[in-house]
Amino acid sequence: MAVRRCKPPKGLIFHSDRGVQYAAVAFRERLESHGIQQSMSRKGDPYDNAVAENFFSCLKCELIHLKHYPTRASAQADVFAYLEAFYNTVRPHSALGWLSPSQFEASLLAPLAA
Known part of the structure; x- marks a missing residue:
């Protein structure tokens, strides 16, 4: 929905945690088809994607x-x-x-x- 509405330029970076839904082949292919680059932190190292990690924490807690x-x-x-x-x-x-x-x-x- 966001891709259709905002029409982001190629090269957009999608930050996420290492959840199985974001590592799934279908999801990664969908990002690639829209020219979106995926960014996930390494296991045990949340600092690369601290903002994304904080978002998911807030979503769960709030x-x-x-x-x-x-x-x-x-x-x-x-x-x-x-x-x-x-x-x-x-x-x-x-x-x-x-x-x-x-x-x-x-x-x-x-x-x-x-």
């Missing part, structure tokens, strides 16, 4: 571990709502100067619009 999902579809809908309505638009991030991702992106694009 949402996933607080609820029981009766179906995969309900979990997917809740994660989507969390990302779109809270994490990207409201939640401040220390790595972004305490701005939300949307605010940070807007600050990067503002000089281009002028």
